[in-house]
Amino acid sequence: MSFESELKRIMDEIVQNLPPEINVKKIEFEGPEIAVYSENADVDAIESSTILKDLAKTMRKRVVFRWNVDKRKDPAETESYIRNLVNEDAEITSIEFDHTRGEVIIESGKPGLVIGKKGVNLKEIRTNTFWQPRTIRTPPLHSRTIQLIRGMLSKERQTQKDILLKIGKRIHRPVLFKDLKIRLSALGGFREVGRSCILMQTRDSNILLDVGLNVGNPNERFPFFEIPEFTIRDLDAVIISHAHLDHCGLVPFLYKYGYRGPVYSTLPTRNLSTMLQLDFIQICEKEGYPSPYSKRDVKSTVLHTIPLSWGKVTDIAPDIKLTLHNSGHILGSSMVHLHFGKGDYNFVYTGDFKYQKTRLLEKAAVKFPRVEALLIESTYGGPQDRIPSRQESERELKQILNSTLKRGGKVLIPVLAVGRAQELLIVLEEYISKGFIDKVPIFIDGLISEATAIHTANPDFLSSDLREKILHQGKNPFLSDYFETVSAQEERLNIITGGPCIILATSGMLIGGPSVQYLKALAEDPNNALIFVSYQVSGTLGSRVQKGFKSFNYVDAKGRTQLVKINLKIFTLEGFSGHSSRSQISQFLRRIQPRPKKVLVCHGEESKAISLSTMIHKKLRKSTAAPKNLETVLLK
């Protein structure tokens, strides 16, 4: 069967399943969604009826309804209608029209008020203007990245639509092979941490889970793309679990080499990944080695990204459906559930996950419709990897801060821009407002402020109590005036010569960035303190300092090297980790529903991956393995 005849078959089936009064004008395959354009459909009536559910059940396809173009009201008229209808308190900042999809995009400070009780305003807008309203949030802190992405998308609506139509045709092509075979190839991030990349193949389809780079070791930067199983031309989809460079850092590299298919991730993952990829280009320039991709490739990535919410089942290939679930690691981080064939085989990739509620996020999901095989991370999977409880680490943090500040010292906390930084901001804000520590300035340097601004744009992905605080009590800890953003070199010098303070700076592993500059300035004074709160990849300066090295070579902006003595006090607080401890991994494996038959282990140093795999085999009596990079595992 040809592509075209399969598409025609799907269209005919949709029309047959619809009540005849819905006068279908056109059906389009917009990426994973099938858009039905109708002359006189009452979209609200359709949505409140069982039509969409029935279609989803019988055809297993996601169908959306749109009005035909000629029905839509004039944009200027529509805009004034919306502004009149919606209460001023909603703080509408812009109203924009996407003619290619018939959507009106309403950006506002309080999207809840635009939506209205039970969506009453949206209904009004739809029935009176025939535009499909979509609400987005103006971040209360300005985010350059979000502004850039929204600008790109609004200028390139037609390009994006064309991209979706191409992707849609590919997704809905006919299945050629009836007997399902599934294999997993380890391209990177197996028996190591960094450059995560997994190739999943059936006889019909090819997808990549994560396309990361190794930040710690430039010699092992790339996943093994050269393995014969992998060709960019055959790739159907890329799925990104979360926005850390070791998972998302090389996506634009695929576009540089001709990939034109989709990237699936949550919305915050798209925003944060874009920020990190653009920053990575700058880091490369600064460090004097060529960046593996350019800004243009990052733009292609954005235009090809299809944001998904958690729990939404999405067709990504003729024989594969994807659903993302919360993984509790950082904002928007997801576990990836893949459903193969007609549901005969289901696979879950945990990505990086935390099976414990934190201040920022809910704990990772454990319930799935079906799971035959599981691929699990093992960052803290070693037998010695006991992570102290959050309470313990928070208590210790309080003590370190108090004793250091009291003796006139400064506290440096190197953090990854995304995740631990925001978790700590919430903790520090509470400590000061409750009087647990002295009210000293908290300086935020590097990408942290930008990442925090992106957090404020996506409160739906935060933990329920934090969301409640922000959305319903008007208390947003990220907006506290205890925090001071640092961007200029002059400000840094003032901080270094100034009084006691707390400094949160990137990079989290002391590889370049302001954190190294602060370390150089603070290292020789024993009154100061350095606190590690996140995993230090081996080979990084962070890992060496953590292990107790007494000096390091600092290379200044002019390339001159200087030996710096390390006298400041070094602490490690593992309790803030965004990864599950060995016991949390065990708990997760005991609670996951249904129980997988096979468990594969990745994302951990060799000894940890093997040790966790052995433990799972002995205690949980599962078939397990800790594959090596370049290994291929036949799942079915």
Ligand SMILES: [Zn+2]
């Ligand atoms: Zn991560």
